[in-house]
Amino acid sequence: MKSTEDDGIARDSEAKKDFPVTTNSGYASFIDESRERIDEIDVQLIELIKKRQEISGSIQLHRLESGGNKSDTSRENDVLGTYRKGLGDKRGAALAMKILEMCRI
Numbered sequence: 001m002k003s004t005e006d007d008g009i010a011r012d013s014e015a016k017k018d019f020p021v022t023t024n025s026g027y028a029s030f031i032d033e034s035r036e037r038i039d040e041i042d043v044q045l046i047e048l049i050k051k052r053q054e055i056s057g058s059i060q061l062h063r064l065e066s067g068g069n070k071s072d073t074s075r076e077n078d079v080l081g082t083y084r085k086g087l088g089d090k091r092g093a094a095l096a097m098k099i100l101e102m103c104r105i
């Protein structure tokens, strides 16, 4: 299995402690409960993305209606920087680009 050092992603070291993953049923419970947590996170992420789309869209629309450009490259670079700082250069940039794309009207 990859270690944190290999890929830069921290592991949830607490997750497995509640389960005797040395047995088949313990392992299945660990997977099931971990997936439930992932599902909850995904629901939250989707809600946050939808909220971001609404806010971003209203800024873009306002700018368009005032005769300006939809996009603002300087601000997009700041957003890119935030994600790179938080998630690492490669993953951060990839996610920021996707989110910016999804928020364009």
Ligand SMILES: C=C(O[C@@H]1C=C(C(=O)O)C=C[C@H]1O)C(=O)O
Pocket (backbone or CB within 6 Å): 055, 056, 057, 059, 060, 070, 071, 072, 073, 075, 076, 079, 099, 100, 103, 104
């Ligand atoms: C929301 C804005 O408009 C656009 C959308 C952005 C975004 O989704 O973060 C960033 C810059 C702009 O291209 C903004 O200028 O803040």
